[in-house]
Amino acid sequence: MAQHYSSFDRGGRRWLFQRLTAVFLIGVLAFHFMLLHFVNHASDITFLGTQARMSQVSYFATMWLFLVTATFHGVNGVYNALVNQGLTGSQKNAVKYMLGIAGLLLVVQGTRVSLAMTTLV
Amino acid sequence: MSQSYNRGTVEDFGRWREFTAGMWAWIFHKFTGWVLVGYLFTHIAVLSTSVGVDPASAQAGSDLYTSTLSGLESLLIVRFLEVGLLAVAVFHILNGIRLLMVDLGVGLESQDKSFYASLLLTGAIVVASVPTFLGGKLV
Numbered sequence: 001m002a003q004h005y006s007s008f009d010r011g012g013r014r015w016l017f018q019r020l021t022a023v024f025l026i027g028v029l030a031f032h033f034m035l036l037h038f039v040n041h042a043s044d045i046t047f048l049g050t051q052a053r054m055s056q057v058s059y060f061a062t063m064w065l066f067l068v069t070a071t072f073h074g075v076n077g078v079y080n081a082l083v084n085q086g087l088t089g090s091q092k093n094a095v096k097y098m099l100g101i102a103g104l105l106l107v108v109q110g111t112r113v114s115l116a117m118t119t120l121v
Numbered sequence: 122m123s124q125s126y127n128r129g130t131v132e133d134f135g136r137w138r139e140f141t142a143g144m145w146a147w148i149f150h151k152f153t154g155w156v157l158v159g160y161l162f163t164h165i166a167v168l169s170t171s172v173g174v175d176p177a178s179a180q181a182g183s184d185l186y187t188s189t190l191s192g193l194e195s196l197l198i199v200r201f202l203e204v205g206l207l208a209v210a211v212f213h214i215l216n217g218i219r220l221l222m223v224d225l226g227v228g229l230e231s232q233d234k235s236f237y238a239s240l241l242l243t244g245a246i247v248v249a250s251v252p253t254f255l256g257g258k259l260v
C-alpha cells in the first residue's frame with residue numbers, strides 16, 4: 001500500500017468504531033458550529049434559548065448522541081494513541097479503566113446537563 | 122502499490138525536520154484530536170451551570186447559565202480561543218474525511234495533495250469566520 005500513517009490497527013474493532021463515530025461526527029459537529037456561531041450568535045446564548053432547542057425531541061436526541069459518540073471517539077482515540085506508543089501490561093489496563101471511567105462520568109454528567117436543559121422530562 | 126518505504130517510525134518526534142506530508146498530517150490529526158477531547162470535558166463543565174437553574178431568573182435572563190456564557194463570550198481572549206478551536210475542529214474534520222477516504226482506498230496516490238487541500242481549506246474557512254466569531258457584543 002502507499003504510505004499511510006494511522007495509530008490504529010487497520011480492521012480492528014477500535015479502528016472500526018473510531019471510523020463509524022467519525023462519520024456521524026462530521027455532520028453533527030459542523031451543524032453545531034453553524035447553529036451556535038452563525039444562526040445563533042454565541043454571545044446571545046441564553047438559558048431560555050437553549051431550553052427551547054433542547055425541548056425538541058429531534059434536537060435533544062441529536063445532542064445526546066453527539067455527546068455519546070464524541071466522548072467515545074475522543075476517549076477511544078486517546079487510548080489507542082497510548083497503546084500505539086507502546087503501552088502494555090498492567091499500565092495499559094490501568095489507563096484503560098481510568099479512561100473508561102472518565103468517559104462514563106462525562107456521559108453521566110452530560111446527560112444530567114441535557115436533562116436540565118429540556119422540558120421534555 | 123506494494124513497495125514499502127522505510128522512513129523510520131513517525132513516533133520519533135525528534136526527527137521532525139525530515140518529516141513528509143503524511144507524517145505532518147498524522148501529528149496534526151493527533152494534536153487536534155486531543156484538543157477536541159480536552160475541550161469537550163471543559164464544555165460539559167461550563168454547560169453544567171444549567172443544572173438547577175432558577176426558572177424565575179431564567180425568565181429575567183439573569184440565571185447562572187446565561188450569565189456564565191455571556192460572561193465568557195464578553196472576553197476577547199475567549200473569542201480568540203474559539204477561533205483557535207474552530208481551526209482545530211475544521212482541520213480535524215477535513216483531515217478526518219481524508220483519512221476515511223484513504224481507508225476506503227480512494228485517492229491513495231494524491232494523499233499529499235489532499236492534505237495540502239485540507240490545510241488550505243481550513244485556513245480559508247477560519248479566515249472567513251473571524252468576523253462572525255469576533256463580532257457581537259463584547260464588553
Ligand code: HEM
Pocket residue numbers: 029032036037042045049050051053054063064066067068070109110111113114157158160161164165168203206210
Ligand atoms: C466554541 C464553539 C461552541 C459553542 C459556542 C458551543 C455551545 C454549546 C451550547 C450553548 C450547548 C447547549 C445546547 C444548545 O444551546 O443548543 C452545547 C451543547 C453541546 N456541545 Fe457545544 N459548543 C461549541 C463547540 C463544541 C465542540 C467543539 C464540541 C465537541 C467536541 C461540542 C459538544 C457539545 C455537546 C456534546 C453538547 C451536548 C451537551 C449535553 O447533551 O449535555 N461543542 N454547546
Ligand code: HEM
Pocket residue numbers: 005006007008018019022023025026027029030070071073074075076077078080081150151152153154155157158161213214217218220221
Ligand atoms: C467531526 C468529525 C471527525 C472526524 C471525521 C474524525 C476522524 C478521525 C479519524 C479517522 C481518526 C483516526 C486517526 C488514525 O487512524 O490515526 C481520529 C482520531 C481521533 N479523533 Fe477524531 N474525528 C472527528 C471528530 C472528533 C471529535 C469531536 C473529537 C473529540 C471529542 C475527536 C478526537 C479524536 C482523538 C483524540 C483521536 C486520536 C488521535 C491520536 O491518534 O492521538 N475527533 N479522528
